[in-house]
Structures are given as C-alpha cells and as structure tokens.
Amino acid sequence: MVKTRSTGEKLFNIINGAVLFFVILVAVYPLYYMTIISISHGLEVMKGNVVWVPKLATLDTYKTIVKGDLFMYMKNTVVYTVVGTAINLFMCCLCAYPLSRRTFSGRKVFTTIIVVTMFFSGGMIPLYLVINSLGMIDTIWSLVLPVAINTYNMIIIRTSFQAIPDSLVESMQLDGANDFTILMRLVIPLSKAVLATMLLFFAVSHWNSYFEPMLYLNSKSRYPLQIMLRNMLISGLFTEESSVAGGAVSFSVTDATLRAAAIMVTTLPILVVYPFVQRYFVKGIMIGSLKG
C-alpha cells in the first residue's frame, strides 16, 4: 500500500528542500565563486562582471603562479607535511600510551606537566634562540620538531587509548608482549579512527603552516607554498611600485584573480584528501569528545 503524503508533509518537504538547497548554496558558492574568478579575465573581474559564470576564461593567473617556482614550494610543503605528520603521530602515540594506562604510576603528575604547556610557553624570542642554538635554523627540523607533540591532540589520542579494555592489554602481556609491541600491535590498530582524524588535523596544520617557516627558514629554496602565496596576495600586482608601468600591463591577471587562484591552489589538495579520511573523521571526533 502506497502511503499518500498529506499536504502538510508535502509542504514541509518543499520548504525543507528549499532551505537545505539554500544552505548548500551558501556553503558551495564561495568555493565556486573563487573557481570562476581564478579562470576569468582580470578586466572582467575588475568591472564586476563575473558573478555566475567565468568571463573570457583564461589560465593566465595560474601561469603567473606557476612561473614563480610553484612546484618547488609545493614539493617543500608536501615534504614538511608528510614528515611533520608522521613525527606528530608517532610522538603523540608514544606519549599518549603510557598516560592512558592506569598501571603507570605518576601519570597524573605527568599529564599535569604536559597540560601546563597548553597555556604557558616561553614565547617567540626564547624559542627562536633555542632553535638557533640547536643549529636547526634553515632546516626542516625547525618546522617539525618543536611542534612534534600537540598537547590537545595528544590528550584526545590518550582518551581514545583509555577506551581499550585493560583485559586485552593484560592478555597480550601474558603472551609475553612488551609495551612497545602492545602499542604497535594492539592499541594503534584499534584506534584507527582517532588516528585518521589526528592525521587530518596534523596534515592540515602543517600544510597551512606559515609563521614558523617564515621565522626559521632563510633560504628561498626551502620555503613552503604558504609563504609564496601570502606574499603574492599581500604584495599583489596593483601596488604603488607598479604605478609607473604605463601601458605595459595586460590586466589579464589582477589582484582578485591572483587571490582566487592562490586560494584554489592551497585548498584543493586538502579538499581532495578529505573525502578519503572523512569516514573515520566523525567517529574519531566522537571518541575524543565523549570520554574525558
């Protein structure tokens, strides 16, 4: 028997659909707008003609970005992200595991000591001096080692580890496994969801990292993408210096198109990765948030 819907239900569905469509539009349109701006002719963007579809489509803006050693910066960013995330996950797991075991005496003291670092830090200048004295200036290590452990994320991982029953751990101990084996063979495999979530958090953080590379790196050949793009966005083309350029500027590329293309280049890789980790994401977040 086919259930007939009442007028009220139909009306609700229509309004519901309309509202949800509006919500989708609000969420998707900015990204779509950036896309069409980035491939439109600068003059059309400047005249305010680009709203729904690209005008005089051109890839000049992307060519401008690529010309500035984009791939070198991109490669650096990928290296920093991969190495940094691997170190983050490894170190956070190493720290979280003992703190999650009830048998570990003094874990509350250690947890307190670690939590204090969330609220107090030495400050920028002392940190710079430490990194400088360790000889890490202008190396990848200045970007990945000082942030090896993120306290907040480590606590989420610890909470997730605590959910693993002690009996499982004890059974492995009876089989002769040491703590490292238990961590690698039991705890981590059972915590894939939270680790996938953390992986995304750490990766996004390294990918977007701008301030540390700016401070600690001196050689341009080691700069990540974010530094180059921020410079491009803030310095722009439409500067006082460019004012003397007379008739030499074609205007196919303007600040607005450049800004849009830069946003696309930086966000696209993360957007591509996100769907693959997304199925773990919700679960991982819930584990961390429900159990304190």
Next chain:
Amino acid sequence: MKKVVSLLLAVVLLAGVLPVMAAAEETSSTWLSDELVEIHVMREENASQVIQSDSVKIQYIEKLLNIKLVVEAVPAASYADKKQVLIATDNMPDLIKVTADDVRTYARDGMFVCLSDYRDQLPNFFAAYESKESNMMLNVDGKCYAAPTLRRPSENDSRFLIGGQLPVIRIDLLEKYGLEVPTTFDELYDVLMVFKENNPDCIPLTNRKGGSTTATQKLLDTMAYSLGSGSTMYYDEDLGGVWVYGPANENFKEVLRYLNKLYEAGLLDPDYATNTVDLWKEKMSSGKALMYFDNNGFASQFNIALQTIDPSYELQVIPTMTNSLGQTRNFMYSMDWTDQLWAIPASTENLDVCLKFLDWCYSDEGADVNGYGEPGVTFEYVDGKPRILESVLEKYAASGSSTAYYDIQSDLGVGLLDLAPYVDIGCQVQMQNYLMTAEELEKYEYVSALLEADEGLRQPVSVNPPLTAEQTERYNELKTAVVNICSQEWDKYIMGVEPIDNYDNVIAAAREAGATEMEQIYNDAWNAALGK
C-alpha cells in the same frame, strides 16, 4: 754536493715563490677583499619582482669585487616580523634593510655600526647622503647609523617617473562637453556638476580605502593638502616652514567645506566612507566613476579596462588646481626612499668589507651595476651614460610576458626592488618605453611633460624629525587622544550632519588635548636636528 744542495734549495725557493706569483696574478685591483667573502644581505622581496640568487648582477659583483652576495629575500608580507626577531635575538646578517624607526629604536643600543665613525672609508656614501639637508633627520644623536635608499641624480629620463596622489579625470568627457581643464577647485565643482547633469547615474568623484586607513582618511590624505591643509602631521612651507597637525587647524575647515559641497550636490561618492579598493577599481574601470584623487599611475591601467568599453574613454592626470586660499599646491611622491635604509649590524664579522661594499654601491660604478647589470653583457655606455642593450630589451619584449617589465629587473638583479641603495631607474624606464607603442609613448611623454611643468607639485618632507625616546612616548600619547577627537567628527561635517562652523569646537578640543604640544615636539626636534 754543494751544487746539488744549491740546486735543491733553488727549486724549493722557486716552488715557494711561484704560487705566490700565481696568486698575485689572480687578484684584481677592483677586488674589495683578497679572499672571496660571503656577505649575507637581508631584504624583503616584492611578489612582483623575484630576487634571484644568481642574477647577472650578483655573478658580476663576485667577479668584480670578489664578494659573494647571499641575499636572504624574505617575503615582503613577513619581513617586519622576521626582522624584529632577528634584531631582538641579534642574529642579523651582514647587511640588513631597516626603517628609520628601527634605526631610532636600536641604534642607541649599539645594534648597528655607526657609519659616521667610518666617515673616511665612506666618501661616496657621505657625498650622496649629505647632498640633502632633510637626510640629517635620519641621524641619531647627530650620527648616521644607516644608509638610506637614494635616487641617483641622473638624466636618465627621471621625469617619466613623476607621480603622486594627483587629480585624475575623464579627459574625454571634458572634450565631449566642451569644458576646459579646471584650474581651480571651484571650476572643478562646475565640471563635476556638468558630468552629473549629463550622466545622472554616474559617480563624479570616488575614492578607495587606504592600506591601513579608513576610506575617509584616505580621501583626506589625497585631497587635504591641495585644498589648503593636511590630514595628519605634515610640514607646511606656506605657513613659514613648520610642522602642523592639519585637522586641528583653521584651514582644515576649507577642506571639509569643499567636500561637504561636493557631497551635498551628489558629486562625491555617497559611499566614500565605506569604499574598498575592489569597489574603487570596479567603479573606475567600468566607467561608473569619472574622477579620483590618487596615484596617477593607475590611470593607464584603468584606461585599458575603460577602452574595452569605448576606445574614446580616457582617464588623465590634470595639473594642480588652486584652492580657496589661493594656493596651488600638491605633493608628488618623494624622489628618495628614506624609510628604506641599509644598516650594518655591530655583530658582523665582515665590517671592513661591508663598509667598502656599501660605499661602492654609492659610487658611479656601483650605481651602474646595481641599475643595469654587467657592462658589455646587459648594458653599454652611450655618450658616457649607461644604456641597456637593445638585444636585451628585445628579448624581454619578445617574451610576451605581461610582467616583462619586472622580469628583466629580476634577471639582471637591478632596480629598487633588488639590492640597490643608490637607485638608478634607467633600466625600468628603458624597458617601459620599449614596451609601449609609439602612440602610448607619445601620450606618456605628454603627461610626463605636463607633470614636469606643474609648478604646484612639491617634494614632500618625507622624513619625520628624530624624536628622543621621551618625545616619542609623549607624542604617541597625545596623538592617540587628538586623532580620536578629530577623526570621529569628519564624516559628520562632510555629510552635512553638523554645520562647518561647529568644527571650531573640534579644533578647540584637539588643542586642549595636546595638538599644540604635538606640533611643538615635532618642530623642536626638527630644529634641533638642523642645528637651529
């Protein structure tokens, strides 16, 4: 046996002398150091012009001076932060680009080498530095601690680069409606009125937001001086050569009166207080707005957009107009870059070479190399003046790149945006002219001649007087109060919410809050620096 020993000794002697002779042959009289020295230089990099570590200039300097320049090019957007950390931790390179404020803040702490103490080693630099009295404002306690970026006086078409925050108007509409170019602000009002009558939907005069200032502040920054006052603390020659806080002076009422007149008549953009850069560009390039007071160089860029709508549309700068006080005046951009200075940190291990290199940069040879690259390879001397080779210009023009103008300077490593304390703009001008069509060049020369002949255009005093630490503290304290009192009121007067005569109350409040003392601090410091 003796013969053998003698022979052996002779061989040993020869073996010892020959490498020395060979080494002597390898040195050059142009070298500033017997051994190859690495000089680390830090400056900001503008996204428009990439600083290359192996530019023509850097390679040539290594051959010529035996100095290897290692440029740490920090993105301009992050430069201030990074510089502060390096200064605070005393981890500076051998040569660092700083601002006048940095010099005033850190020189007394001994962070930078006092150049005045090495005066005899810096003849070229001091000749250029002391050629302008206003440069003395950069001294700290009467001594020079950093070398400002100066424009090299030359005949290299400098008139092509005259610019400022000037009136730019749709010149085609003046012709269309049979109007003369306005010579006074009253005539400008009439012209804008005709524009409005014939184009009711247009915005006769618009503006933009400043980099870190509001749109109202930017409007006043660009117009107040030519209307007879100033929007902030400025040096007024017409008042007898004194520093004046413009908005707390009687003449500022004339500025507000005129803007109010435009606003009431619908001639000033009704959104003048909230305009953004993007909105301004949109209005100018779509033909909706017909005039602005701002960087005249943008006109040529807007014209490209406008002429896609109608080839006859044209924005053009007009000569300085006379205000209601009978003054014909406006500021052009400063010819030097006195807030871009080069300092040698006291911690450098290469002081001697750094001093020699800095002085070389201010020599004719240094300015040629920093402005044109390598002689014979990228430039030649024509009638004793450096000129970029035609073949080099052709190469960049043929590339079809929309940024060829910057590409050439980036590859050669020359110009203001590279390492050039004594700037020769020849390469920039030559490339710019080469890229223009004959018609564009003719138009450009016409505008340049117009500006050159404009007697109302003045060089601003771009260096603030050197205040002591106590003066700076007191000045900033007063400034916060005075600026707040004035700036909050401007829109009320421009929009006609308050009658202009009531602005006397604002002036009185500002004076009471310390505007007079602010002026006094500046004038005292100015006179002290000049030894008056």
